[in-house]
Amino acid sequence: MPILHQMQVSGNCYKVRLAARQSGVAITLRDYGLHDGSTRKPAYLAKNPNGRVPMLEFEDGRVLPESGAILWYLSEGTPLAPADRWARAEALQWMFFEQYSHEPYIAVARFWLAFAPPEALQQKRHLVPEWHAKGNAALGVMETHLAKHEWFAGGRYSIADIALYGYTHCAADGGFDLQPYPAVRAWLQRVAAEPGHIPLAETW
Amino acid sequence: MPILHQMQVSGNCYKVRLAARQSGVAITLRDYGLHDGSTRKPAYLAKNPNGRVPMLEFEDGRVLPESGAILWYLSEGTPLAPADRWARAEALQWMFFEQYSHEPYIAVARFWLAFAPPEALQQKRHLVPEWHAKGNAALGVMETHLAKHEWFAGGRYSIADIALYGYTHCAADGGFDLQPYPAVRAWLQRVAAEPGHIPLAETW
Numbered sequence: 224m225p226i227l228h229q230m231q232v233s234g235n236c237y238k239v240r241l242a243a244r245q246s247g248v249a250i251t252l253r254d255y256g257l258h259d260g261s262t263r264k265p266a267y268l269a270k271n272p273n274g275r276v277p278m279l280e281f282e283d284g285r286v287l288p289e290s291g292a293i294l295w296y297l298s299e300g301t302p303l304a305p306a307d308r309w310a311r312a313e314a315l316q317w318m319f320f321e322q323y324s325h326e327p328y329i330a331v332a333r334f335w336l337a338f339a340p341p342e343a344l345q346q347k348r349h350l351v352p353e354w355h356a357k358g359n360a361a362l363g364v365m366e367t368h369l370a371k372h373e374w375f376a377g378g379r380y381s382i383a384d385i386a387l388y389g390y391t392h393c394a395a396d397g398g399f400d401l402q403p404y405p406a407v408r409a410w411l412q413r414v415a416a417e418p419g420h421i422p423l424a425e426t427w
Numbered sequence: 428m429p430i431l432h433q434m435q436v437s438g439n440c441y442k443v444r445l446a447a448r449q450s451g452v453a454i455t456l457r458d459y460g461l462h463d464g465s466t467r468k469p470a471y472l473a474k475n476p477n478g479r480v481p482m483l484e485f486e487d488g489r490v491l492p493e494s495g496a497i498l499w500y501l502s503e504g505t506p507l508a509p510a511d512r513w514a515r516a517e518a519l520q521w522m523f524f525e526q527y528s529h530e531p532y533i534a535v536a537r538f539w540l541a542f543a544p545p546e547a548l549q550q551k552r553h554l555v556p557e558w559h560a561k562g563n564a565a566l567g568v569m570e571t572h573l574a575k576h577e578w579f580a581g582g583r584y585s586i587a588d589i590a591l592y593g594y595t596h597c598a599a600d601g602g603f604d605l606q607p608y609p610a611v612r613a614w615l616q617r618v619a620a621e622p623g624h625i626p627l628a629e630t631w
Binding site: 272273275285287288289290291292293295296299308309311312313315316318319320322323324326327363364367368 | 479493499503523572
């Protein structure tokens, strides 16, 4: 059974747990501490030189880092995968958008405001306004899309929705207010109502 | 013929020009200024609310932003596409790595050091050490991979190599020294020797 090297509170790791559950792939979880630097130690770096979670490790020793790549791999051949060439392009458009224009502000604000030790947060507090401005810009881009579309790619629920749900649904942890984004809030409810949905806190 | 909305000096746009050329797809270029804010004006935002280049616009009006999504779309069915499920996962792993752990430091350092007005650079100069530290970490991850592999995904030249070549080959513009990365330098030469390769400056 593949092992998901993960941190439970990480939205990037949650995306993989959610996609695995909804695509019927059994995985084992191996947890790492948020603050103990265990993913930057030699044993971990030997598997993933980039020192990050999530990483999926297969029984034959192959490893796959990067939540977007793991979502793609796990979903191939399942209803979570985008169904045709254009839907694949749309899904990747939003998955790259999430990692470049959304996660670095919304997930990072959440990490520092909700999980970092207070003395570490003090070193970063001057960055909060920029995180909020750029994170709200990303939420605005999502709102524009969702005002006209039910889902992000191919007209149906897919890994693109999972990728964006990961940190959008808990954006309040980073000090974001979703009140100005009614289409985003309605979409969050649609995602949470999908069969097999699990909350971020659920483990096994 | 699809229109690539682009800036000529952008490595993200160069990736698309290179992949289009090597996959035999004819595209028209529409150029935007680096500093005139033209991709943040209403006419552009109506097509891409995220206000970025590259964006590929098709004759039927569909638009596709995000270089990684465009590379995926253009290469489907060509030898530039990763060939099987595992190669697709490897390619996306490196393409997401590039956008999250490489481009925000190596491309951003290049933009500010090589293309920004001097007075604007002054506002950012305190960030250069962090860009260099994190960019060098990304180059180290590439070096570790390339010390044992000729290419990034599926054992052959693909869009994953194009995605990483875009800003690695011009990293010196951002003050990076590639001397400590011999495997990266050898790979850059292999990429540049591929049939149909064009340099960043080439236009049509």
